Amino acid sequence: MSEDVRETPPRPQQLGRGTLLEMGLRANLLQAAWNFERQQGLGWAFALAPALRALYPARETRLERLAEHTAYFNTQPTLASFALGAAARVEEQRALGTGGDAASMARLKSVLGSTFAALGDRLFWFSLRPFAAAVGVLVAMTHPSHGWGALALWLVYALPHLTMRFGGVAWGYAAGPAVLSGAFRDRLEAAVRWMALLGCVVLGVALAWALAPGGEPRPIAVQCALAVGLGVGLLSAQRARPSPTRWALAFGLVGVVLAWRFHG
Amino acid sequence: MKGPWLGTLVVGGLAALDGTPMAQTLASQPLVTATILGALWGDWSTALGVGVVLQILAASTLPIGARTPEDYSVGGVVGAGVALTIAAGAPFEHVRQAASLAGVLAGMVAATIGVPLLRAQRRWNEGLARWCEQSLREGREGALAQSQGAAVALAFAIGLAATAVWLALAHWGSSFVEHESLRLAGAWHLLQPLWLGFGFAQLLHAFVQRRLERAGVFAAALVGAWLVIVAGAP
Numbered sequence: 353m354s355e356d357v358r359e360t361p362p363r364p365q366q367l368g369r370g371t372l373l374e375m376g377l378r379a380n381l382l383q384a385a386w387n388f389e390r391q392q393g394l395g396w397a398f399a400l401a402p403a404l405r406a407l408y409p410a411r412e413t414r415l416e417r418l419a420e421h422t423a424y425f426n427t428q429p430t431l432a433s434f435a436l437g438a439a440a441r442v443e444e445q446r447a448l449g450t451g452g453d454a455a456s457m458a459r460l461k462s463v464l465g466s467t468f469a470a471l472g473d474r475l476f477w478f479s480l481r482p483f484a485a486a487v488g489v490l491v492a493m494t495h496p497s498h499g500w501g502a503l504a505l506w507l508v509y510a511l512p513h514l515t516m517r518f519g520g521v522a523w524g525y526a527a528g529p530a531v532l533s534g535a536f537r538d539r540l541e542a543a544v545r546w547m548a549l550l551g552c553v554v555l556g557v558a559l560a561w562a563l564a565p566g567g568e569p570r571p572i573a574v575q576c577a578l579a580v581g582l583g584v585g586l587l588s589a590q591r592a593r594p595s596p597t598r599w600a601l602a603f604g605l606v607g608v609v610l611a612w613r614f615h616g
Numbered sequence: 617m618k619g620p621w622l623g624t625l626v627v628g629g630l631a632a633l634d635g636t637p638m639a640q641t642l643a644s645q646p647l648v649t650a651t652i653l654g655a656l657w658g659d660w661s662t663a664l665g666v667g668v669v670l671q672i673l674a675a676s677t678l679p680i681g682a683r684t685p686e687d688y689s690v691g692g693v694v695g696a697g698v699a700l701t702i703a704a705g706a707p708f709e710h711v712r713q714a715a716s717l718a719g720v721l722a723g724m725v726a727a728t729i730g731v732p733l734l735r736a737q738r739r740w741n742e743g744l745a746r747w748c749e750q751s752l753r754e755g756r757e758g759a760l761a762q763s764q765g766a767a768v769a770l771a772f773a774i775g776l777a778a779t780a781v782w783l784a785l786a787h788w789g790s791s792f793v794e795h796e797s798l799r800l801a802g803a804w805h806l807l808q809p810l811w812l813g814f815g816f817a818q819l820l821h822a823f824v825q826r827r828l829e830r831a832g833v834f835a836a837a838l839v840g841a842w843l844v845i846v847a848g849a850p
Contacts, residue, residue, distance in 0.1 A: 384637040385748075385767035387741035394745045394767075398760050411757070418760065419752040422745060429640055477678045481642070482822045485675030488647050492668050497660050501668075502651035510641040551823040552830050556837025559816055560845055562809065567846050570809075577806045578813040585817020589676075596676045596818050597686045600811055601724050607810070608717075611803035 367403055367440060372525060374402040375440065376518040379433050391426035396436070396461075403440040407447040417443070420454055427465040428472025433517050435464040437524020438531045460529060467532050471540050476513070479547040484509035486551055490558040493565065620657045620700070624783060625776050627652055628693040632775020635689030636679065636734075637768055646670035646692025646723065653693070657700040662712050666699045666719040667692065669808060672815025673724070676822065684738070687730025688723075690778050695723020697779060698786040702793050711793075714800035717807065718786070718793050726782055733774060741767055 382395035397418050404421075408414035427435060442460060445451030484505050492501025524531045559582075563575055581603075588599050627649055634644035642648065650667025654660040674688035699719025703712040744763045751759030793800060824830045 380639045381637070381764050381768070383640070384764045384771075385741045385744055386636060387738045387745055389742045390745050394741075394748055394760070394763055398764050401760060411755075415752050415755060415757060418757070419749050422749045422752065422760075478822055481678070482675050482819050484642060485645065485647070485671055486819055488645075489668055489672055489675075492647060492651075492664055492671075496664055499651040499655065499660075501664070502648040505645060505647050505671075506642055510643070513641060548823045548825065548830060549833055551819070552834040553837040555816055555820050555823065556834045556839075557841040560838050560841035562812055562816075563842065564846050567848060569846070573806065574809045577809040581810040581813025581815075582817045582820075583813075585814040586821060588814075589818050589821035595686065596673055596814070597724055597728060600673050600814060601721070601728070603810055603814065604717075604721050604724065604807060607803045607807040608721075608800070611799045 367406055367444065367525060369522075371402045371406050372437070372440075372521045373518070375399050375436055376433060376521045378402065379429075379436060379517055379521065382429050382432050390422065390424045392429070392432065393422050393425045396425040396432070397421035399432075399436050400439060400443070403443060407440075407443055420457070423458065425461055425465055427468040428476055430476055430513050430516050431468040431472035431520065433520030434524035434531050435461070435468055437521040438464060438527065438529050439524075440521075441525050441528040464529070464532070471537065474544050475540050479544045479551070480509055480512065483547045483551045483554070486554040486558060490554055490561065493558060493561055620653075620704075621783065623656045624653055624693065624697040624700075625779050627656075628690055628697070628779025629772040629776035631689040631693050632687075632771050632778075633768065635687065635775075637771045644689035644692070646674050646688055646695060649689075649692045650696035653696045653700055657704065659700055659703060659712075662699050662703045662716055662719075663696045665713075665716045665808070666695045666723065669720050669811045669815070670695045670723045670727075672812060672819070674727075676815065676818035677727075684731050684734050686724075686727040687734055688727045690730050690775050691723045691727025693775075693779050694726035694782040695719045697783050698722040701783055701786040702790040706794065708797070710801035711797040713804045714793050714797035715790075717800050717804040718789075720807075720811070722782055722786065726778065730778065733778065737770060737774060740770065 378399040378401070379395075382392050382399055384398075385394040386392060387394075400421055401418060404414050404417050408417060439457070439461065442451050442457060446453075446457070487508050488501045488505025490501075491504040495501065527533070559578075562578060563570060569575070584599070585596075588594075588596070594602075631644035631649050633639075634641060647664075647667045647670075650663045650670070654663030654667075657663065670688065670692050674686075674692065677685045677688055679685050696719060699715045699722075702715035702718055706712055706715065744767060748759045748763040820834060824834065
């Protein structure tokens with residue numbers, strides 16, 4: 353900390369709703385400058401800036417803190433809001449002189465980042481995102497001349513995503529580093545389990561509809577193609593590579609070649 | 617005709633933003649962008665045909681950790697855009713089906729080519745982040761907002777440019793697709809269910825996670841829904 357700041361100690365204040373809301377808004381740009389070196393570091397500093405502005409009236413200290421926060425950070429982007437709130441609480445204590453130093457803040461960011469990544473990847477990437485896609489595809493297949501499928505997909509994902517993104521900052525700020533308590537984890541784990549079960553139901557209904565849309569069974573060749581796709585898909589899903597897109601591209605190329613060979 | 621074309625370019629840029637740099641609300645998912653483009657071009661059936669297939673494949677492509685996944689944000693817009701460009705004004709159903717096949721293939725190729733593009737963008741952002749930290753230490757507080765703005769503008773420009781290139785290719789190749797539409801439509805009839813089945817399996821694997829009770833729930837839902845759908849049909 354520089355000499356002039358020591359002479360005029362900052363006067364930290366409780367962060368208001370406006371500041372927390374601005375942090376939530378800025379969290380939408382958490383991954384704007386995502387890169388391999390610092391990953392979300394720049395976006396993290398950008399989202400935390402309103403809190404630092406309120407907590408550190410001395411410009412020099414504020415810039416020092418901002419530069420510090422541009423270092424490496426990465427987590428699941430929705431749950432990053434909780435980490436932002438918790439970090440703002442610790443910065444508040446730090447501004448009062450009771451919250452540790454740069455190294456302890458870096459350790460806290462590392463713990464928050466890895467824990468929220470482990471929880472958030474399962475909740476959002478492995479559960480909610482496929483679930484929203486399954487719901488959207490089912491609705492789009494049953495209502496092929498409307499945009500309800502897209503709306504369903506967007507609402508199923510965006511409502512919890514945006515609620516956590518904006519509400520998470522205030523939640524994390526209120527709880528501080530204790531935001532990772534057992535109760536919070538248990539709720540997220542339960543959500544993951546329920547979404548997996550509901551996802552199985554939605555996929556079952558979607559497949560039944562694909563086999564007999566509107567109660568009219570599709571031609572046997574189409575049903576066979578669906579079954580072959582399902583079988584190859586289940587086998588290929590056991591290995592990460594080649595990616596599903598490469599498999600699908602290979603199917604497409606083979607299909608086009610066969611069409612040329614046998615059609616007309 | 618220029619309106620839908622320009623609209624598709626803008627949707628391509630916006631989808632590239634929602635995909636990773638901004639908001640991540642899934643508004644960039646192929647089903648959503650295809651629906652928007654379907655409304656823009658006035659052709660729901662072609663847009664949704666492409667959108668559903670690309671969506672089911674995009675759902676099994678996950679942006680975990682530092683992995684650079686296939687870029688289905690731009691791929692979805694390219695797929696629907698290419699199909700709609702080819703199908704625009706086509707009087708026959710088989711031409712629209714051929715256009716759907718071309719659209720899905722173009723979407724998957726665009727999503728795959730998007731990986732090195734995203735990596736280049738992310739490497740460029742590394743320089744931006746270093747410049748930002750240096751500027752902050754030198755006392756320029758506005759550097760943070762400038763860096764974020766530059767990264768957002770770059771992502772939008774890449775999405776828009778990639779969409780423009782693919783639409784130009786579609787415009788150029790549309791006569792070939794129309795000429796070969798009978799063969800391509802035949803392929804579409806089998807490839808669409810094959811892709812759907814493949815995508816369903818990927819999602820099923822994500823949900824079941826080798827748990828017997830979940831597989832049982834899926835089987836019960838499949839049989840139950842099939843009975844209700846078939847028995848309930850007029």
